[in-house]
Amino acid sequence: MPSVVSTDLLTKDFPVGFWRPRPRRALDAVSFEIQAGEVFGLLGPNGAGKSTTLKLLTNLIWPTSGSAAVLGRPPGDVAARHRLGFLPENPTFYDHLTAEELLSYFAGLFGYTGAERRTRASRALEAVGIGGDDRSRPLRQYSRGMIQRVGLAQALVNDPELVILDEPMSGLDPLGRREVRELMLRLRDEGRTILFSSHILSDAEWLCNRVAILSHGRLAAVGTVADLVAQSAAQTTRGWEVVGSGMSSALVDRLRVRTTRATRLGEGRYALELMVGDRPEPIVAELAAAGAVLVSVTPLGVNLEDVFVERVGGAGAEPAGSR
Secondary structure: OOOOEEEEEEEEEEEEOOOOOEEEEEEEEEEEEEOOOOEEEEEOOOOOOHHHHHHHHOOOOOOOEEEEEEOOEOOOOHHHHOOEEEEOOOOOOOOOOEHHHHHHHHHHHOOOOHHHHHHHHHHHHHHOOOOHHHHHOEHHHOOHHHHHHHHHHHHHOOOOOEEEEEOOOOOOOHHHHHHHHHHHHHHHHOOOEEEEEEOOHHHHHHHOOEEEEEEOOEEEEEEOHHHHHHHOOOOOEEEEEEEEEOOOHHHHHHHHOOEEEEEEEEOOEEEEEEOOOOOOHHHHHHHHHOOOEEEEEEEEEOOHHHHHHHHHHHHOOOOHHHO
16 A cells, blocks of 8 residues: 655755855654555654655655655645645634634635535634634634634635644643544544654653654654554663652662662652562551551653653754765
8 A cells, every 4th residue: 555645855944044055954764664554653853854755745845865655645735735734833824813713714715605604614613613603703813722723624615535743742731632632533544544743752652653763864764653662772660659748858769778769749649669679568668657648659661751752862863964
């Protein structure tokens, strides 16, 4: 089956300087493929090349070398763009328009007219949780999180096969993030392909079939979360974390020598990370004997955050533009 998105040694240099501009490499020979129906996460710290990659795929900028294909066609192909929805990192809209007017305008750009245009605008706004009087308010009265929701709606107004989202959780509160995650899962269940960039690793771990990790413009890792965790050089188990409350300072000092870390969470509340190989039962018994309350006992294993730190730290010695 042909891939929905593919890049082959995709590279982008930007000129830096005024009198004698020199190239700065923002993306360095990045290659990956995304199959139909996948939720694919593009991860990396700020400046890693995530937005540059998405702009190349949407033909907002052009590569220095290498190539890409979107829905089997070159980026920017008109037929492919009709099947694509895109949310930029910082969407900016005509703030004198209402949400309904803006979405109707975008639906018109895709060739929809009359009742179909209004129906698509209403359906997209409903999908992102904008209803009632909010639809009739000028966008200048919207919060940043509400603008982000409108941006998601415009990415869905054409009923796309492929949805590309640049930092879709930006500006959203925890409830909004949860709603967007649920929306992305619904889109996946409908058979759509989703490519999104993020530096929020918990969202990627929750949503993605596969991820790619970028560091200084280079591809540091690509694969499923489970495979990347299994390949990690870190130990598969780091011990246990015991959380207790009602702990006296004397008890904490007594237990501190038997742990790798004791983190204060609040008044009398601590998280104790046990040494690898130690069992939590003796610590739990000592908490009970001292009159403290056991809150939780959690096994600690390698997760996506550990893989991210390991890969980005290893790939981050030399910026891609330093050559």
